[in-house]
Amino acid sequence: MIHYPVVNKNGDTIASAVTNLDIHDIARASRTFGIKKFYVVTPLKDQKVLVQKIISHWLTGMGAEYNPARRRALEIVQVEDSFEDVVEDIGLREGVKPKAVVTCAKKKEQSLGYDSFKELIQDGNPYILNFGTGWGLDKSFLDNADYILDPITGYTDYNHLSVRSAVSIILDRLLGK
Secondary structure (H helix, E strand, O other), rough: EEOOOEEEOOOOOEEEOOOHHHHHHHHHHHHHHHOOOEEOOOHHHHHHHHHHHHHHHOOOHHHHHHHHHHHHHHHOOOEEOHHHHHHHHHHHHHHOEEEEEEOOOOOOOOHHHHHHHHHHHHHHHEEEEEOOOOOOOOOOHHHHOOOOOOOOOOOOOOOOOHHHHHHHHHHHHOOOO
């Protein structure tokens, strides 16, 4: 989950705020679909402290005793300063640089459908599925990705899902039974 660089409603590149619900819900969805690591990317010190406090509560605090299932989900959360740090961490873990996959609410000419991408990820190589917060990933982030997934669309012209909803839908499309 990328909190920087993302854009606001005016198109300005910003660092967005972390939300408690996103951390919980995305960690639970990630654990459900077998994701090895859920990275929260933010360069903001106060936001990193917040994420660590939330994680700590569920890993070692009262929450760990109260809800062991939540603890299992939050065990896979890791905070990083930048996307480059995530790439480096995955490269060290997997022994090969991962491919960057981005999501976008707008259809791009080079967008890849879910069935095509589902076949592609069977190659055993590591992929980083990046979700933008705020009003989405900034243009430079999108331009530097290896793949862009098709947007999630409904039957109306309204298309502004929460990031946690988008993550759940896309993980089900790619990794669901």
